[in-house]
Amino acid sequence: MQMETSQRSSEEYTTLNTKSRQRKQDSLGRTISTLCIGLIALLVVSIIYFIAARGLTTFFKDGVSFATFFTGTTWDPTSGAKYVGALPMIVTSFSVTLLAAVVATPFALAIALFTTELAPKRSRGLIQSMVELLVGIPSVVYGFIGLAVLVPVIRNLFGGTGSGILTATLVLFVMILPTITSLTIESLRSVPRDYRSASFALGATMWQTMHRVILRAALPGILTAVIFGMARAFGEALAVQMVIGNAAVMPTSLISPSATLTSILTAGIGNTVMGTLPNDALWSLALVLLLLLMSLIFNLLVRTINKKGVEQH
Template sequence: MKSNNGSPVLIKKHHLEDWIGRIYTTFCVSLLVIVIVSMMYFVASKGLTTFIKDGVNVGDFLFGTKWDPNGDNPVFGALPFIVGSFATSLLAALIASPLSICAALFMNEIVPSWGKRLLQPVIELLAGIPSVVYGFVGLSVIVPLFRDVFPGQGIGIAAGSLVLSVMILPTITSIASDALSSLPKGLKESSYALGATRWQTIYSVIIPTVMPSLLTGVVLGMARAFGEALAVQMVIGNAPHVPRSLFESASTLTSVITLNMGNTVMGSVQNNALWSMALALMVMTFIFVIVVRLLERRHQL
C-alpha cells in the first residue's frame, strides 16, 4: 500500500539505490583484485620459468656479474642491473629528500602565507612533465656538464640519479607537506609557550613528530625512482657491468627490460630472464609497500 506522503515508495527506492551501489562497488573491487592477482600470477609464472624450466641457477642470476645471452654458453647475471637500480634510486633519494623536506617546511612553517602560492604550482608542474622530457634535458644539459667537469663521458650513475632526484621531488614534497599541515596547532603553540624559537620548534618538535611520514615519502620516492625506465635509460649509458664510479656507464633492470624485451622470442631463455627481472622489480615494489605500511603503523602508535 502507498501512504499519503509516499514514504513506502521512498523507502523502497532508497533500498534499491543502496543495493545497486553495493553491487557496483563489489564488482569494481572484485575486478581490481582479479586484475592485480592476474598480473602477479602472470609475471611470477614467467619469471620463475627461468629457474624451473630453463635451469638457470638463482644464485648465478642474482649475483652473477656477466650478462651474455647470445654467447655460445649463455650467461644471465643480473647483478650489474640490480646494482645500477639500487645505486640510482638511493642516490636520487639522498639528493631529493633534503630539498623536498626543506621545501615542505618553507611552505608550511616559515612563510605559509605565500610559500604555497609560490612553490605549489612549481611542484605540480614537475609532477606533470613526461619522463622523456626529463631524459632529454638530462641528455642535453646534465651529461655535457658532467663531461666537462668530471672524468668520463658524462653518462652514468650520477647523471641518472640527478635526473631521478628531480622526478621524485614532487612525491616527497607533497607527502611531507601533507604531514606538516596535519599537525595540531597546539603542538607548536606549546613549544612557543615554553620559550622555544621557530627553528628550535622545527627541529626539536615538528620534525621528530612527522618523521615517520617523512620517511614514508622518501620510501615512496625511492619506489618511484626504482621503477623509472625511459629517463634513466637516456642518460645512464646502458652498459652491462658493475660500475666502479658514479661517472661510469651502467644499466638498470628497467632499462634492460625495455631495450631487449621487443628483440627476444617469447618463451626463449633470454625472454624468460627478462621476465625474471620484472619479477625482481615486482618483489622490490612489495618490499617498498611493506616498509611504508610499517612506517604508517609506527606513526599511528
C-alpha cells in the same frame, strides 16, 4: 475493530521492512564498490601470474640456476644459461634509488617547511603548484634534458662518457622531488596547531619548533613520502635509460656506464624473440622488479611506518 488493528499492524510491518530509496542506493553502491575491488584484485593477481609464469621459465625450462641469476655478474643471455647474471642491474637499481632519495629528501624538507611554516599565505599555493607542475612533465623530457645538459657537464667535470649512476641520480632527483615534497607538505599540515602554540609558549624559537616539534611529529609521514619517492625512482625506465649508459656490468664508480633493471628491460624487450632464453631472461628481470622489492617491500615499509605513527600518537 480487531481486524482493522491487525490489518494496520500488517501494513506498518510491511512498510518498515520495505527498502527505502536511500537503502537501495546504499546497497547498489556497496555492490559496485565490491565488484570494483574484486576486479582490481583479479587484475593484480593476473598481472603477477602472467609475469611469474614467464619469468620462472628461465629457471625451469632454460636451465638457469637461481644462484647464477642473482649472484652472476655477466649479462649475456645470447651466449647461454651460464651468462645470465642480474646482480649488476640489481645493485645499480638500488644505488640509483637510494642516492636519488638521499639527495632529494633535504630539498623536499626545506621546500615543505618553507611552504607550511615560513611562506606568506598568498605564496603557499603558488609554491606548491610550481612543485607539482614537475609531476606533469613526461619522463622522456627529463631524459632529453639530462642527455643534452647533464651528460656533457659530468663529462667535462669528471671525464669519461658522462653517463652513469651520478647522471641518473640527478635526473631522478628532479623527478621524485615533487612526490616527496607534496606528501611531506601534507604530513606537516597534519600536525596539530596546538603543538606549535605549546612550543612557542615554552619559549622555543621558530627553528627550534620546526626541528624538535613539527618534524618529529610528522616523521612517519615524511618517511612514507621518502619511500613513495624511492618507489617512483626504482620503477623509472625511459629517463634513466637515456642517461645511464646501458652497460650491463657491475658499476665501479658513479661516472662509469651501467644499467638498471628497467633500462635493460626497455632496451632489450623489443629485440628478442618470444620463448627464447634472452626473452625469458628479461621476463625474469620483470619478475624481480615486480615481486622482489617494489610491490612487496615498499608497501610493507609504508604500512610499518604508518603503524608506528599511530602507536606514537
